[in-house]
Amino acid sequence: MRGATHGGDVYAAARESGRDVRDLLDFSASINPLGPSPAARRTIARANELLCHYPDPACWELRQALATFWHRSPEEFLIGNGSTELIHLLPEALRIRHLLVMGPTFSEYASAMARVGGQTSSVMAARADGYRPPLEQVLEDLAKFRNKRNNTNPVDAVMLCNPNSPTGQACDAAMVRKLARQVARLGQWCLVDETFAEYCEQASIVPEELPARTLVLRSFTKFYGLPGLRVGYVVANPRIITRIKSQQPPWSVNMLAQRAAQAALQDSRHSRRSLRFMEQERARLVNGLERLPGCSLFPSAANFLLMELPARLKATRVVSVLRRQGLLIRDCSQVPGLNDRSIRLAVRSRADNDRLVRSLSEILGKSGA
Ligand SMILES: Cc1ncc(COP(=O)(O)O)c(C=O)c1O
Structure with a gap:
């Protein structure tokens, strides 16, 4: 099997970009956006x-x-x-x-x-x-x-x-x-x-x-x-x-x-809130991503979405453009069984998700996709 890297290495991304970890938006590890209880x-x-x-x-x-x-x-x-x-x-x-x-x-x-x-x-x-x-x-x-x-x-x-x-x-x-x-x-x-x-x-x-x-x-x-x-x-x-x-x-x-x-x-109260939030916010993010031209989204029961970029765009390229903006997403092009346009996006807060959709939309616009 080919190796595939994990998401969530915010410390390496911070060192590499000279940013503080707190200034990064990590969509590469899928963690409850409401945080711990x-x-x-x-x-x-x-x-x-x-x-x-x-x-x-x-x-x-x-x-x-x-x-x-x-x-x-x-x-x-x-x-x-x-x-x-x-x-x-x-x-x-x-x-x-x-x-x-x-x-x-x-x-x-x-x-x-x-x-x-x-x-x-x-x-x-x-x-x-x-x-x-x-x-x-x-x-x-x-x-x-x-x-x-x-x-x-x-x-x-x-x-x-x-x-x-x-x-x-x-x-x-x-x-x-x-x-x-x-x-x-x-x-x-x-x-x-x-x-x-x-x-x-x-x-x-x-x-x-x-x-x-x-x-x-x-x-x-x-x-x-x-x-x-x-x-x-x-x-x-x-x-x-x-x-x-x-x-x-x-x-x-x-x-x-x-x-x-x-x-x-x-803490069952926090668990209930977290579930409700995810159901609503995942649907909202799906809605935003579905408007991006040429992308395919796959149905998800979890707190992340698998997406395929349009034909001319490679995952690796989009991942690195977003990374320069402080947005980390998961490059799935090396996952055996997926193609080189596959990315995984965690569902985060409303504001963070909107920022991601805006950035993706700009990248797709510039690429002419
Ligand atoms: C499917 C799956 N299983 C297990 C793990 C490992 O989780 P942890 O070691 O943090 O409990 C991960 C982490 O990304 C995962 O995606």
Whole structure:
């Protein structure tokens, strides 16, 4: 797989442009535009006494809070230093040597496999289908992938990002469960990354019993707006949790992160406001972007939009023009399965989104698109 860079490196962009980080508008990482919950901010402001002890290695209170939130047992949760840490623990913990991903998707799954010398294969969603995740095709192909694929190792795990990044499409929870049951019957792992699922909770499989050999990844980065603290978690059967935990370095999750995540989870008022805001503002941004001539937008259930620029405009060029103006967007031209005109835009505040649409409109106007 070709490598694809992440969004969100505001510090590098600030160094490069001589600007202050606060003067950049980051549309490249998709973070709740309302910011973290006020309760999480207050927790951090009062957190002095948390600094002079090691963090709780069991993340006990946060796991209790998650258990209450999801009506599950605390033993079914493992907290990580962002879901990225957990993604990187899985190949070793579950002895995955060959992962099948539904692309185009997040690059970290393949990176985690590469780190352990494993292999990643993809079933790609089709542009003609609006990049709808190819679940049915995976269901059909599973046995084939299990036996032999191009004379390589049998597949031992399937990864689905739901809703998917960077395409934004979500699969129905019933379909995901069906896939997971089929994957389990073949003795494979089913890994479901629900990092953006707070924006379409009906697509989540966490509220019900998980099929055997199924793991779900969640994060406090996006919806809860805490990217700098690094908190994610995995939900799975306690025996699987113990296996992953045994691979995790001690004290991975600091105490500010544990307490702020707990406060954020319990602030249902901020969660409701955030969801309402996103539904309205995403629709408004879609409306603005749809007026740009020659661009194609793909439907999204998350807090970002995948867009294709007009035929003569390359993503790389638009990304660098916007970057000079202090606007960071995600260049998706290197994501396997997408073309060189693909960009991903986070939905931010009303004023920021208007600024982005204006800038894009000027760039398209100058290019004669
Ligand atoms: C689909 C997906 N999963 C997981 C992550 C990692 O999130 P974090 O490590 O911040 O929890 C990201 C971050 O961009 C992502 O887009």
